[in-house]
Amino acid sequence: MLEISSDVIRGYNDTMILSILLKEPSYGYEISKQIKTISDGKYVIKETTLYSAFTRMEKNEYIESFVASQDMSGNGKKRTYYRITDKGKEYYHNKCEEWELTKDVIEKFIESN
Amino acid sequence: MLEISSDVIRGYNDTMILSILLKEPSYGYEISKQIKTISDGKYVIKETTLYSAFTRMEKNEYIESFVASQDMSGNGKKRTYYRITDKGKEYYHNKCEEWELTKDVIEKFIESN
DNA sequence: AGACATACTACACCTGTCGTAGTACGTTTG
DNA sequence: CAAACGTACTACGACAGGTGTAGTATGTCT
Numbered sequence A, B: 001m002l003e004i005s006s007d008v009i010r011g012y013n014d015t016m017i018l019s020i021l022l023k024e025p026s027y028g029y030e031i032s033k034q035i036k037t038i039s040d041g042k043y044v045i046k047e048t049t050l051y052s053a054f055t056r057m058e059k060n061e062y063i064e065s066f067v068a069s070q071d072m073s074g075n076g077k078k079r080t081y082y083r084i085t086d087k088g089k090e091y092y093h094n095k096c097e098e099w100e101l102t103k104d105v106i107e108k109f110i111e112s113n
Numbered sequence C: 001a002g003a004c005a006t007a008c009t010a011c012a013c014c015t016g017t018c019g020t021a022g023t024a025c026g027t028t029t030g
Numbered sequence D: 001c002a003a004a005c006g007t008a009c010t011a012c013g014a015c016a017g018g019t020g021t022a023g024t025a026t027g028t029c030t
Helices: A013-021 A028-038 A047-059 A086-107 B013-021 B028-038 B047-059 B086-107
Strands: A063-069 A078-084 B063-069 B078-084
Touching: A013 A028, A013 A047, A013 A078, A013 A086, A028 A047, A028 A078, A047 A063, A047 A078, A078 A086, A086 B086, B013 B028, B013 B047, B013 B078, B013 B086, B028 B047, B028 B078, B047 B063, B047 B078, B078 B086
Parallel strands: none
Antiparallel strands: A063 A078, B063 B078
């Protein structure tokens, strides 16, 4: 089975995470499951990659965290949720534009078939 | 001007170089000029990135080097030329396949427009 | 009760890229 | 003829993102 190299995805992990947070705030485990689902099981983000992305993106103010329980009553496990900021949205949109450019460049060097 | 992030290109620099060597053996300066031309000036590979790619790929046996002058008579500056190996060709083709997969995955997370 | 799923944190390592710097030869130009 | 510019590299250290490994702790299912 062909594996997606981390060097290729590098630089787009943040973008994937942000695209999920664009819909609604979420947390680690749920985001990792969504990435797997959306990519049809083709890409599974490593736990450490994910959590270190949170740290980095919170430092860069692309996301904000808050702790909450899984239900309203405050029962159940507490989790750290993340919410995208305006700065994060801007970053995401820029990355999307950059992607178009990058894709076109790389494809000039890829054999067509 | 939108810049292509090196984190995205990372992992495809080798592929770009190999795609040029697929046509004929070449050397550093010439390859860097070709990458610029082929990408319509949108991507310029850094010298250090290029030469360290040569070292790595020669170690991996994707390319072989030989020293030659610019003309037949042995005059002019000597340069180190690189030639793609069969292993290098295989690597290149695999990367092309991987690219299709990766592109599809990333595009699921990119806003369409 | 034990297994399994969830929800993390810590830490050290690896790899590719990049900035900076320096060398040296060849060619063009004032 | 000298200086500037283009060509053709090498060395080296820094950095960032990703990864393996490990460990902790709580909740849920059987």
